Amino acid sequence: MYYKMIVIFVLVSVFISSLPVLHSDMSTPTCPESFSCPNRIPLEYPFYSATNKGCGLIKVSCISNHTKEIQLGKHSYVILPKVDYASNSFIIHNKTFEKLVNSTSCEALMNNFTSPEPLLYSISIAPLITLFKCRKKHNYTDDTAAYFHQPNYNSYNSCKDYNFYYKLSVRRHLIRVILLIALGAGVVTILIIIILCLKKKYGLRKKAECDVNVEIFLKNQVFLAPKRYSYSQIKKMTNYFKVKLGQGGFGSVYRGELRGGNLVAVKILNELKGNGNDFVNEVASVGRTCHVNIVSLVGFCLEGSRRALIYEYMPNGSLEKFIYGRGSSSNSHLGWEKLHQIAIGIARGLEYLHRGCNTRILHFDIKPHNILLDQDFCPKISDFGLAKLFLEKGSMMSMSHLRGTPGYIAPELFSRNFGQVSHKSDVYSYGMMILEMVGGRKNIDVEVDHTSEIYFPHWIYKKVELHEEQLGLHGIVSEEENEMVRKMIIVGLWCIQTNPLSRPTITKVLEMLEDDLALLEIPPKPYLSSPPRHVGSPSTE
Structure with missing residues (x-):
């Protein structure tokens, strides 16, 4: 309720503009076009300076170098420096009213701002407040409701003879709304921070429980698990991760050296996901194996969130760099006899996992990238992060989620309508890999010259089925x-x-690879159709 400022709007009418013409024939003093007080903006007609009487209708007095007053009726008001020429208005200051408001005097509410004659200006009070003044002892009739509805108004009852009812201006209401919105946003922000803190706390608790579970597992496997190293030893053996051998979704692999001079490959795992299954699977499965075609786990590191696996070093890297690229020098270097030996070696490693251990192991990620080659190109199965152990005598098992790499995943892992998940799922992945070794390319390749060659298994099946002498493959130089x-x-x-039931066991695969070609029957054509030419490669490494 602070009526501190009043805006004066100068209304220059046709009548006013014609006044100089009416007075042109009379004897009047010479009036300046404009005048101003010191350090103030100049004013024009209908205002006039107190020193030039008869030159206007509204008197303005210069009472000091920094102040000028305007006379409105019987009262004088100080003109503030700010002038809005676009709307022909300026602001005046009512000092008397300001003193009454600051003293919380009821007399401020009795002030009258009616305009004096002649009516050459309009008055606007800011901020605008709708105010009703009602006598306390007066008995109002129901006609009062025609003016305002009291419950919708704020009331002020501290004055002696009157009660006042008022509403705040839109601006003040808007400020209140903004404050409420800001308060609500603050509350929401605090709630979000609390939720994030609780989530982080829960995550840390879950991670701590996971660490405990992994530690318990390692203690139970004390006779099977390999040597345990500290993280400082890991940094020392890798010369602070100087030589990087490769990188994948699991983490990075670095070359290391043990005290005896033996080279090793150190896999630094990414931050633990889920409940640590990948790390546990590697230690549990590889730690209990011992076979020439299975990579040896030399040791491991478990130190808080830092996890590492230490394998024997494979100088020739993975099989994948030797088989992709038709006509490449690497492919011709291996030769068909070496590729045949590698295929047999991988099958022997899988047979050991499926039948040779007390606990059966299904790998679920057989592909060229996970086959490592030593200095003599002896293949070794690696990367047991997706492996699953099972003790049952039967060969069937249940799966809670999809495992493997697209392009090598058996159909039954996508849908149980194709059959049960078993060791035959690894056989499927092995078959896709063998065909890629033969073709020197991915089984699905949309960049081939002919559409019929996009899906290699279908293309090569036609050649075998028709007993074509020339298979159209690179580097075959002899009948053998x-x-x-x-x-x-x-x-x-x-x-x-x-159909998994139509696939051979891995033991049968070994027999077929080592038997005479004449004893082998040509299988039915795999009825999974090849994709259209525009589809991209499905392989995800």
């Missing part, structure tokens, strides 16, 4: 090599049969 390649193709096609 031709027989090796045909055996690998037939075995691969048997392994990728859609």
Whole structure:
């Protein structure tokens, strides 16, 4: 309720503009076009200076170098410096009213701001407040409701003879709304911070429980688990991670050296996901194996969130860099006989995992990237992060989620309508890998010259089915090599049969690879159709 400022709007009418013409024939003093007080903006007609009487209708007095007053009726008001020429208005200051408001005097509410004659200006009070003044002892009739509804108004009852009812201006109401919104936003922000803190606390608790579970597992496997190293020892053996061998979704691999001079590959795992299954799977599965075609786990590190696995060093890296790229020097360097030996070695490693251990192990991620080659190109199965152990005598098992790499995943892992998940799922992945070894390319390749070649298993099946002499493959120079390649193709096609019951066991695969070609039957054509030419490669490494 602070009526501290009043805005004066100068209304220059036709009548006013014609006044100089009416007075032109009279004897009047010479009036300046404009005048101003010191350090103030100049004013024009209808205002006039107190020193030039008769030159206007509204008197303005210069009472000091920094102050000028305007006379409105019987009262004088100080003109503030700010002038709005666009709306022909300026602001005046009512000092008397300000003193009454600051003293919380009821007399301020009795002030009258009616305009004096002549009516040459309009008055606007800011902030605008709708105010009703009602006598306390007066008995109002129901007609009062025609003016305002009291419950919708704020009331002020501290004055002696009157009660006042008022509403705040839109601006003040808007400020209140903004404050409420800001308060609500503050409350929401605090709630979000609390939720994030609780989530982080829960995550830390879950991580701590996971660490405890992993530690308990390692203690229970004390006779099977390899040597445990500290993280400082890991940094020392890798020369502070100087030589990087590779990187994948699991983490990074670095070359290291043990005290005896033996080279090792140190896999630094990414931050633990889930409940630590990947780390536990690696230690549990590889730690209990001992086979020439299974990579050896030399040791591990578990120190808070830092986890590492230490394997024997494979100088020739993974199989994948030797098989992709038709006509490449690496492919010709290996030769078909070496590829045939590698295929047999991988099958022997899988047979050991499926039948040779007291606890059966299903790998679920057989692919060229996970086959490592030593200095003599002896293949070794690696990366047991997705492996699953099972003790049951039966070969079937249940799965809670999809495992493997697209392009190598058996159909039954996508849908149980194709059959039960078992060791035959690894056989399917092995078959897809063997066909890629033969083709020197991904099984699905949209960049080939002919549409019929997009899905390699279908393309090569036609050639084998028709007993074509020339398979159209690179580097076959003898009949012996031709027989090796045909055996690998037939075995691969048997392994990728859609129905798991139609696939051979890995033991049968070994027999087929080592038997005569004449004893092998050509399998039914795999009925999973090849994708259209525009589809991109499904392989996700």
